[in-house]
Structures are given as C-alpha cells and as structure tokens.
Amino acid sequence: MNIVLFNRDLRIFDHQPLGEAAKMGEILPLYILEPSEWEEDTHSIRHFQFVVESLEELSEQIENLGGKLFFSINKLEEVLEKLLEAYESINIFVHRNSFLLEKILEWSEHNQQRVFIYGPDFGSVTAKLFKQLFQEHVKEPLVEKPAKIYIPKETPSVLFTDIKKIKKFRVKGKRIRFGQQGGESRATETLDSFLEERFANYVGNQHKPLPSSFSSSRLSAYISWGNISVRTVFQKTTEALETCDSTEERHQLETFLSKLIARVKSSSMIPENNESVELSKIKNGWNEEWFERWLEGRTGFPIIDAAMRSLDKTGWLNFTLREMVTSFITNTLLMDGQKPGTALAQLYLDYEPALHSFYFRHISGLTAKVKIINPLRVGKQIDPEGAFIRRYISELENIPIEYIHEPWLYPGFYQLGYPTPMIDVVKANKSARQKFKSLTQETKPARKNTEGETEQLSFDL
Ligand SMILES: Cc1cc2nc3c(=O)[nH]c(=O)nc-3n(C[C@H](O)[C@H](O)[C@H](O)COP(=O)(O)OP(=O)(O)OC[C@H]3O[C@@H](n4cnc5c(N)ncnc54)[C@H](O)[C@@H]3O)c2cc1C
Incomplete structure (x- = not known):
C-alpha cells in the first residue's frame, strides 16, 4: 500500500x-x-x-x-x-x-x-551550488493535483476520518484571537492579493510595524505549514514580475523574491555546534521577573511592549521587530536565550524550527557579530507617530506624541498605569557592547562578521 x-x-x-x-x-x-x-x-x-x-x-x-x-x-x-x-x-x-x-x-x-x-536537499551545499540547485528546483513544473484519488476499501481500526476527534486533542498554550487562518485556499488568496495590489509598498513599509502587516506578503505561516509551496510562490511572483509596469514595481517583487530565497537558504543551514560556552561568561544570571515582564509586554519600553502584546494577539511580527525583541532579552538584558527562544517559537504562528533557530542564534551573537539594538532610537524610526504603540498599549492611547516613546518623561506618567522602564537601556547596551567586545578580542580569529549576511543574499532574477 x-x-x-x-x-x-x-x-x-x-x-x-x-x-x-x-x-x-x-x-x-x-x-x-x-x-x-x-x-x-x-x-x-x-x-x-x-x-x-x-x-x-x-x-x-x-x-x-x-x-x-x-x-x-x-x-x-x-x-x-x-x-x-x-x-x-x-x-x-x-x-x-x-x-x-x-x-x-x-x-x-x-x-x-x-x-x-x-x-530539495540544500543542506551543507556551497553558496554557489545552492544558487544553482535552488534555480533548478523553482523552475521545475508545478505538480498538478491528481485527477482522482483511489483509496483502499479496508483500513485498519487505528485510522479514522472524523476530524472532530483531532479537534479534541489538547495542546498547551493560549489560543489566538486575531491570527491568520490555515488552509490552502487562504494561502492562495493571500498570495494573489499580495501580487495584485499589496506589494506596491513592500520595500518602503518593510520595517514599519503597522504598514508592514498589510504590505508584506503575510505568507510565512502558510509556507511554514505547507499550505503553499515556495515553488508556487516563486513561479507566480516571477509571472507577475513580467507584467510589471515600472522598475519601481519590479524592485518590490525582486526584493520579495530575495527574501524568499533567504528563507530557503537559512532554513537549510545546519547549525554549527558553537553553543554558548564563551557567551555564558558575559551573561547575567537568570531573572524570572525580567523574563516575565518581557514576555507579557511590561518592560516599560513602548515599542518592545507593543511588539510582544501584538505577537501575543496576532502571532506575527515583521523581521525588524523580531530582531528587536530578541536583541532586548539576549543582548541588552544579557539573559540566556534558551527559554526566550522557546517562548517566541510558541507565539509565532509561522514557527519554522530551522529558520527560527538560525535567526535567534544569529542575533544573539552565536553565529555572527552581535546586534545590540536601542529600542528607543529604532522605535522612533519605525513608528514615529506611535500608531503601533497606541494600538497595542491601551495605557498610552492618549499620551501626547512627544512622549510616546519615552512616557516616563510625561508629567502625568504615574496616572497612566504603565510600568517604569526596567533598566537604563543606553547604559545596559553600552555595558553589553563592552562585554561582547572583550569576548571578541579573546577569540578574534574564530569569530567572523556575517551580520546581515542572509538579508543580503542576492540572485539574478
Ligand atoms: C528571530 C527571528 C525569528 C524568525 N523566525 C521565523 C519563523 O519561525 N518562521 C518564519 O517563517 N520566519 C521567521 N523569521 C523571518 C521573518 O521575520 C518572517 O519570515 C517574516 O517576518 C514573515 O512575514 P511575511 O511572510 O509577511 O514576509 P515577507 O517579507 O513577505 O517575505 C516573504 C517570505 O520570505 C521569507 N522571509 C522574509 N524575510 C525573511 C528573512 N529575512 N529571512 C528569511 N526568510 C525570510 C518568509 O518565508 C516570508 O513568508 C524570523 C526572523 C527573526 C529575526
């Protein structure tokens, strides 16, 4: 059979x-x-x-x-x-x-x-070979669904066909209320709406929390659970590229394709076994209260808290926010990444083990030069009006714009019910930078700077 x-x-x-x-x-x-x-x-x-x-x-x-x-x-x-x-x-x-x-x-x-x-099996191939194999794979004809499916008349009693029994299975965690729904037709609709219209501001909006939730493809969960194949997305996008009216439109779709390639490349990388022996030397001890404040969106830094609360509600964050919340816990607070990485995996609807682990390790300084992000500076750049913050932090809904990223400076702060910042982020980042630097100096020849490597993968399209 x-x-x-x-x-x-x-x-x-x-x-x-x-x-x-x-x-x-x-x-x-x-x-x-x-x-x-x-x-x-x-x-x-x-x-x-x-x-x-x-x-x-x-x-x-x-x-x-x-x-x-x-x-x-x-x-x-x-x-x-x-x-x-x-x-x-x-x-x-x-x-x-x-x-x-x-x-x-x-x-x-x-x-x-x-x-x-x-x-395809892209594990442990050189970058050049990957490029060739990837191109070969995505250019193969798509496999049509079978015209008819014949099933056996007899099946063993260990099998059943009533999905209600599956639905009764208990899994840990919190249900999502406003997330994307699974299924092949939803995946196709999402791709179609992206290629018809939503892609227009793909590049310009990619870092901005609210606009990116509309103008990025939102295909990640569908790709991760296999509701649509990367090859289908690639071929349909390439067809759309051919009908683009302007170089500007082409640029949007080409950038999108390069992200798709980055996905395949980074999720097929075999993790190096460079566990955090050296990094553990500079880490702070475990602080459960810090961890919980970060996870529940109560750090006192509006952009971090809005990101964590929005992730809890929707199951999605753009790349920039994923980097920021990871950097905050592992690099600013210098906490061990194991538990935060698992907590984030549970929250991302598009959780893909290899990809998640690759980026988590990458940002935490395990595979590349560490990225220490200042949430105040970057928050002001990506959400200048604070629209995202207001959407997810009800305590800050009505605060004047000049205080949205630093609400503790607002004269009426203590009436808002929003937490004070858990640390002085500028000092903490400065100290973390020095600690990472001392490590890099100790082990210089072994560490290479591959920061942004995956983001910059480029291909002839
Ligand atoms: C710490 C961290 C963890 C991550 N974990 C996951 C994960 O578990 N699952 C997951 O699908 N993505 C993960 N990503 C990558 C990326 O953030 C998401 O794929 C993207 O935000 C999904 O939104 P989208 O589908 O609208 O992306 P789009 O920008 O529309 O991109 C199209 C597709 O390309 C892929 N993609 C986009 N950006 C990247 C990138 N920089 N590198 C690799 N692939 C990319 C995704 O499959 C995405 O669906 C992670 C990023 C970071 C920094």
Missing part, C-alpha cells in the same frame, strides 16, 4: 509525494497526530489550531477527488506497525521537511519498508 504521510505540507497542489503516489493506483492519504510532536516545548495551541483548519480543507479537497483523508492519534511507529500488519508491505511517500522524517526513516529501515522522500 502506498501511504502519503502529510505533516508540514498541508495542501494538494504542487504536492509531489501525493502526485507520484496517486500515479501508482490506490493510496492512503494520512495525517498522524503524533503526541510527541505536539508535546515539544516550541509547539502550542495556535499552531495546532492552524493545522486543524488546514486539515479541514485538505480533507474536503481529497474527498472532492474521490478519496478520504485518514487520521490517527498515536505514536508514528505504532500506526506504521498496524499498517504493515494490514497490508503486508507499505511504501511511504513524504516531504523532506516532515517533522517526523527521522522516525519514519528509522522505522522503515528497521522494518525494511520503502520511503520516497521529495523536496
């Missing part, structure tokens, strides 16, 4: 494992809800909610093609065991980015069953 195992590829269009398996006759489209995946510290209810929405649509799409999407809530190995018992031999069709890939490979090797893995 040919089993198509869905995981972080919740779509039917440009889905190579599904397309290839369907050519071979009967298939069993399957989503295994493996409890250990959802018990990971980094996974939360908001991710699960997005996955459930995606599965609802996927299930409907497969039914429209004459098939059914099967589910199982069980350990992967146990489900595969039962499938093997029922069908005597199984072939597993899966995408390379499946969270369960390692377990699948281990099980199938042990049980001598075949696994067909799809999707």
Whole structure:
C-alpha cells in the first residue's frame, strides 16, 4: 500500500509525494497526530489550531477527488506497525521537511519498508551550488493535483476520518484571537492579493510595524505549514514580475523574491555546534521577573511592549521587530536565550524550527557579530507617530506624541498605569557592547562578521 504521510505540507497542489503516489493506483492519504510532536516545548495551541483548519480543507479537497483523508492519534511507529500488519508491505511517500522524517526513516529501515522522500536537499551545499540547485528546483513544473484519488476499501481500526476527534486533542498554550487562518485556499488568496495590489509598498513599509502587516506578503505561516509551496510562490511572483509596469514595481517583487530565497537558504543551514560556552561568561544570571515582564509586554519600553502584546494577539511580527525583541532579552538584558527562544517559537504562528533557530542564534551573537539594538532610537524610526504603540498599549492611547516613546518623561506618567522602564537601556547596551567586545578580542580569529549576511543574499532574477 502506498501511504502519503502529510505533516508540514498541508495542501494538494504542487504536492509531489501525493502526485507520484496517486500515479501508482490506490493510496492512503494520512495525517498522524503524533503526541510527541505536539508535546515539544516550541509547539502550542495556535499552531495546532492552524493545522486543524488546514486539515479541514485538505480533507474536503481529497474527498472532492474521490478519496478520504485518514487520521490517527498515536505514536508514528505504532500506526506504521498496524499498517504493515494490514497490508503486508507499505511504501511511504513524504516531504523532506516532515517533522517526523527521522522516525519514519528509522522505522522503515528497521522494518525494511520503502520511503520516497521529495523536496530539495540544500543542506551543507556551497553558496554557489545552492544558487544553482535552488534555480533548478523553482523552475521545475508545478505538480498538478491528481485527477482522482483511489483509496483502499479496508483500513485498519487505528485510522479514522472524523476530524472532530483531532479537534479534541489538547495542546498547551493560549489560543489566538486575531491570527491568520490555515488552509490552502487562504494561502492562495493571500498570495494573489499580495501580487495584485499589496506589494506596491513592500520595500518602503518593510520595517514599519503597522504598514508592514498589510504590505508584506503575510505568507510565512502558510509556507511554514505547507499550505503553499515556495515553488508556487516563486513561479507566480516571477509571472507577475513580467507584467510589471515600472522598475519601481519590479524592485518590490525582486526584493520579495530575495527574501524568499533567504528563507530557503537559512532554513537549510545546519547549525554549527558553537553553543554558548564563551557567551555564558558575559551573561547575567537568570531573572524570572525580567523574563516575565518581557514576555507579557511590561518592560516599560513602548515599542518592545507593543511588539510582544501584538505577537501575543496576532502571532506575527515583521523581521525588524523580531530582531528587536530578541536583541532586548539576549543582548541588552544579557539573559540566556534558551527559554526566550522557546517562548517566541510558541507565539509565532509561522514557527519554522530551522529558520527560527538560525535567526535567534544569529542575533544573539552565536553565529555572527552581535546586534545590540536601542529600542528607543529604532522605535522612533519605525513608528514615529506611535500608531503601533497606541494600538497595542491601551495605557498610552492618549499620551501626547512627544512622549510616546519615552512616557516616563510625561508629567502625568504615574496616572497612566504603565510600568517604569526596567533598566537604563543606553547604559545596559553600552555595558553589553563592552562585554561582547572583550569576548571578541579573546577569540578574534574564530569569530567572523556575517551580520546581515542572509538579508543580503542576492540572485539574478
Ligand atoms: C528571530 C527571528 C525569528 C524568525 N523566525 C521565523 C519563523 O519561525 N518562521 C518564519 O517563517 N520566519 C521567521 N523569521 C523571518 C521573518 O521575520 C518572517 O519570515 C517574516 O517576518 C514573515 O512575514 P511575511 O511572510 O509577511 O514576509 P515577507 O517579507 O513577505 O517575505 C516573504 C517570505 O520570505 C521569507 N522571509 C522574509 N524575510 C525573511 C528573512 N529575512 N529571512 C528569511 N526568510 C525570510 C518568509 O518565508 C516570508 O513568508 C524570523 C526572523 C527573526 C529575526
């Protein structure tokens, strides 16, 4: 039996494992809800909610093609065991980015069953080779959805088709109230609306908190959970590029494409094992109160607090704000990054393990020259009128504009109910800079300055 195992590829269009398996006759489209995946510290209810929405649509799409999407809530190995018992031999069709890939490979090797893995492997290739392989990959024709799906008449009792049972599964964390909803059609609509209209101010608005929430593509969650393939986004954008009226429009879409390439490149990088042995020398001890104030948006720095409160509500932040909240906790407050990194992973709806870890380490000074950001200076640049701050910090809704970034200077500050700043950020950054500098001097030859490297990846488009 040919089993198509869905995981972080919740779509039917440009889905190579599904397309290839369907050519071979009967298939069993399957989503295994493996409890250990959802018990990971980094996974939360908001991710699960997005996955459930995606599965609802996927299930409907497969039914429209004459098939059914099967589910199982069980350990992967146990489900595969039962499938093997029922069908005597199984072939597993899966995408390379499946969270369960390692377990699948281990099980199938042990049980001598075949696994067909799809999707490019860019791990440990040189920059030049990456460029070539990436271009080859995105230029391949998109895989059409199968014309018809044939499923077996008999299936083992470990499988079921009622999604209600999946919905009852409990996952930790806080539900999201204003986030994006999962599903392939929503992903397509989001891409279409970006290419039709929203891209016009992509570059100019990319750092600005509120405008970027409209004029950046907002595709990250859809790409991370596989509601749309990078190849589809790339090809549709390249088509749109050909119809651009001006160089200005071309510039917007070319910059967008370079970000997409940066995504693929940075998420395929194998992390260097340079754990924070040297960085731990300059870190402050763990301070739970500081951590909680940062996480709950009560640091007393309006731009940081607005970012954390907005992330809590929507599950999204632009790149600049992600850098800023990370830099604040790991570089300004000099706290160990492990727990903050996990907390952010739970909050980002688009959480992609490799990408998140890459940038988190990058900003914290683990893989590049450290980036220490002054939230007052950058806050004034990206949100000069304080519109973003007012939107998310009700205590500062009516404060005069001249105090929006430094409310503690406002004569009526103590009536606002907004916290005083937890530290003197200028002093803290100065001291952190000196500490990082002393480290760099100690270990100069080993550390290279790759700051901004991923942002600057450029390709001939
Ligand atoms: C600390 C940190 C953690 C991050 N964690 C994640 C994560 O878990 N998942 C995630 O999808 N993105 C992550 N990013 C990258 C980036 O911030 C988001 O992809 C982007 O904000 C998503 O918004 P968008 O889809 O509107 O992006 P757009 O600007 O419209 O970009 C289009 C797509 O390109 C990719 N992208 C955009 N900017 C970058 C970049 N600088 N580097 C690599 N890829 C990029 C994303 O897939 C995005 O969907 C992280 C960045 C930082 C600094």
